[in-house]
Amino acid sequence: MVDGQEVNESARPAGRIWLDVLYGEKDEAKAVGAMWDPNARSWYQPRPDMPGLDRWARLPDIPAVLAGEDRTFGSGLFVDLVPSTCWFTNVRSCVVQRDWERLRRMVLSRAGLICEACGRCEDSQTRRWLEVHERWDYTIEDDSYHQQLRRLICLCTDCHQTTHFGYATIQGRDREALENLCAVTGMTKQQALEHVEAAYKTWEILSAFDWTLDLTILTTAGLTLANPPSAADRPHIASRQLRAHGA
Numbered sequence: 001m002v003d004g005q006e007v008n009e010s011a012r013p014a015g016r017i018w019l020d021v022l023y024g025e026k027d028e029a030k031a032v033g034a035m036w037d038p039n040a041r042s043w044y045q046p047r048p049d050m051p052g053l054d055r056w057a058r059l060p061d062i063p064a065v066l067a068g069e070d071r072t073f074g075s076g077l078f079v080d081l082v083p084s085t086c087w088f089t090n091v092r093s094c095v096v097q098r099d100w101e102r103l104r105r106m107v108l109s110r111a112g113l114i115c116e117a118c119g120r121c122e123d124s125q126t127r128r129w130l131e132v133h134e135r136w137d138y139t140i141e142d143d144s145y146h147q148q149l150r151r152l153i154c155l156c157t158d159c160h161q162t163t164h165f166g167y168a169t170i171q172g173r174d175r176e177a178l179e180n181l182c183a184v185t186g187m188t189k190q191q192a193l194e195h196v197e198a199a200y201k202t203w204e205i206l207s208a209f210d211w212t213l214d215l216t217i218l219t220t221a222g223l224t225l226a227n228p229p230s231a232a233d234r235p236h237i238a239s240r241q242l243r244a245h246g247a
Contacts, residue, residue: 017045019056022097029056059098062106066152066217073150074135077117077184079165079199082136083206086147089213091134099223103152107132111154118159118184128157138206147211149218159184165196166203 021029021043030036032052034043045053065071074080082090092100108130114121115130122130135151158180161168168177181192215225 017048018058019043019045019053020058020098020101021056022101025056029053059102062102062221062223064106064110067220068217069152070150073137074153075116077159077162077181079181079196080133080135080163081166081199081203082164083138083147083203083209083211085207085210086136089147091132091149091152091215091218094213094215094225095218096224096226103218103223104132107152107154114154115156115159116154118156118180120156120158122156130154130156131160133160133163138211140209145209145211146214148214148216165199 016037018040019029019034019042021034026034026036026043029043033046033050034053034056035046036043043056091103095103111130113130120128122128131154133153133155134149135153137146137148137150139146139148155163158176161173162177162180162184165174165177168174178189178192178196181187181195182189185192187195219225
């Protein structure tokens with residue numbers, strides 16, 4: 001996604017020098033000569049060797065399967081509550097913004113621009129977008145606690161909200177999240193409620209430990225890591241955000 005919009009690769013005329021311009025940098029890029037193609041939804045360099053545009057030169061695409069990634073891990077739709085001691089370590093906060101956009105573009109492209117849980121595409125009328133979600137594996141070995149990134153998956157806004165059921169509840173959207181869980185999985189309401197209850201019990205157990213991040217599948221792909229909040233800082237950040245939502 002560039003400039004806040006998903007790029008239509010097939011609409012890119014051949015031979016153009018395409019640029020990766022983040023939304024917050026579009027005015028800077030335009031000022032030094034970058035031009036916008038509304039059909040391709042992308043910025044480009046109109047002539048070779050234009051000074052000032054090198055910083056937005058498009059980097060090579062990320063491989064469609066990351067080394068060590070297990071695309072069978074955590075398939076389908078389920079409530080996937082992140083332990084409170086792991087909050088604010090989502091991939092978006094763990095890589096620099098430009099690499100995040102490259103990563104997001106790859107995940108959505110390999111999914112065929114549809115949600116991997118429900119099979120729906122984006123719909124601007126209902127404000128359903130495609131988003132990237134992490135599948136984490138939590139393992140305990142010899143008193144060591146590892147939060148390992150195993151897979152990245154493309155989910156629509158509705159399925160992503162269901163997955164983060166706790167956050168949906170804080171926002172007062174738990175009813176919609178539960179209804180979507182039933183619609184996608186075929187669960188009855190009672191089954192869905194039991195599923196959510198089991199997810200919370202697992203969350204309570206995992207939240208008792210501090211976890212060490214393992215982002216090997218990102219570093220082996222050559223992505224540049226940012227510095228997420230430390231385990232000690234995450235609870236304080238979480239408390240501030242919960243208070244902001246009136247929880």
